[in-house]
Amino acid sequence: MARVVLKLGDDISTDIIYPGRFMATVLPTETPQYAFADFPEFNARLKSGEIPPGSVVVAGKNFGCGSSREQAASTLKGHELVIVAKNFARIFLQNAINLGLKVVVCPEIEAEEGDEVEILPDKVINKTTGKEFKVEPLPKARQAIIDAGGLIPYTRKLLLEKAASRKKA
């Protein structure tokens, strides 16, 4: 069970999640401080540590549209937020999966700030309203990366396989 800590509308761009003026900061260890920097109140709550890992951000359509900046995924991953959106922009979704940020595609989701939700593989249950919403599976092409725990371990495995087969040859 987790609480919805932020509710957003459609077309939330990467400029809102991680403003361009902080793009000189790149390391996943340093990006979390600028999450939603232009929402000073929410940013302050994140930084104060009062929002527990696993808390949920609910958004509308096309979450993460815009830039390919990976900071937008790493900044949310740094706070271990879970993003439940009606759908996601392509590059953001890939970045999220590559970095192991939890994203849930839930086209009908209805939830308000403060609601308690339970996220299951096939549905999201809003415990506050008692309503259930179907979850769409993530792109099947990405499953292997999710299973490996992200793109870095996945690529490392392939790299080692390649090196081993070279040695043999």
Added chain:
Amino acid sequence: MGLTMVEKILARATGRKAVRAGEVVEPKVSLAMSHENAALVINQFLEIYKDTGLMPKVWDPDKIAIIFDHRVPAESSKTATNQKKIREFVAAQKIKKFHDIRGDEGGICHQILPENGYILPGTVVVGTDSHTTSHGALGAFSFGIGATEMASVWTLGRVLNVEVPRTIKVVATGKFQRHVLPKDFILYLIGLITAEGANFKVLEYHGPAIEKMDISGRLTVCNMSVEAGATSGIVPPDRETLRYLREEAGVKGRIDIFGPDPEAEYARIVEIDVSDLEPMVACPHTVDNVKPVSKVGKVKVNQIVIGSCTNGRLDDLAVAARILKGKKIARGVRMLVFPASFRIYQQALKLGYIADLVKAGAVVMNPGCGCCLGVHQGALGDGEVALSTTNRNFKGRMGNPKAEVYLCSPAVAAASAITGYITDPRKGGK
């Protein structure tokens, strides 16, 4: 059953006869581009090699391009240090397609790649920048990826787990009116199909209005295809593509020209007659909030920006110079011009465009991304309004969430500079 452009390209890049939308493939990459975010790519690349006992080595240094453009010259010590680290990596890995901050070969990545002949039709191009869609203008399948994904490409030379996208065919017929430009066409299309209308799909452009468009215009159209959510925009290569590659980009080797099969299967077909198209404006704060300039009302502007990977090419500067020659930019308006590359800057100098713009009151800045992404070189004050030929008007995009950004063509931008409010270039300033 026939194949779309992208299905054909992905078949070639995977060594197969055919691939179909929905299949998962791992295409070989012909060019992998990054800009300053190479700093993060390097970090992730080294992370992949960590504890493997292997020496970190990129798969093919000739196929990697790194261009400094987003924050040039460095706006902070942090950026300068990142750039320094990238230079060291470039030297150690022997990466040759590296464009540093230089007046002879620098510029914005999406201009540097085509003008140096790095992009060939029928190839797979990836870049750690969402506007990598631009290079579809030359008939490549070119799309944006994140930094970790790029690190994986640097390691293996292919993109892992790509789902072959479906394609929307856009057919543009008719003839553009005077002062109506490719930018107006793409803004209109984004307004029509919305900011997520092409999400996970490719926009493939056809029709007489596209065939007549030069590569510069096609770059504008493919550049902004991502603003409709598209994975990529693509124009089937033709004589104009060949002309550009041979004459402007200096490509000497083999060039493959092919189009989609006539019976290719599309997700959707969108037809647009451009003959009645007006100059268009994308209003704050989404790119699909598009209106004809006549419906925008009287909007006073504080800053006008001409440039970026969308509209910073020679023809864009020519349009602006023609409108502003001998005129004055309205008091209270500041106009910033960022040519897309130093090659363009030098050409514009020679042709007198720079002088025309400066005499009118414009400030011509060094080629690069400039204020497009809100880091430096032209921030907006609270409540101020910018009118810009760039490609995004998201809240905060130009560095201030309390400001507003409108997007338009260079003709609208230049006409508006004279009056001080958003103006239809067909009516002229004043």
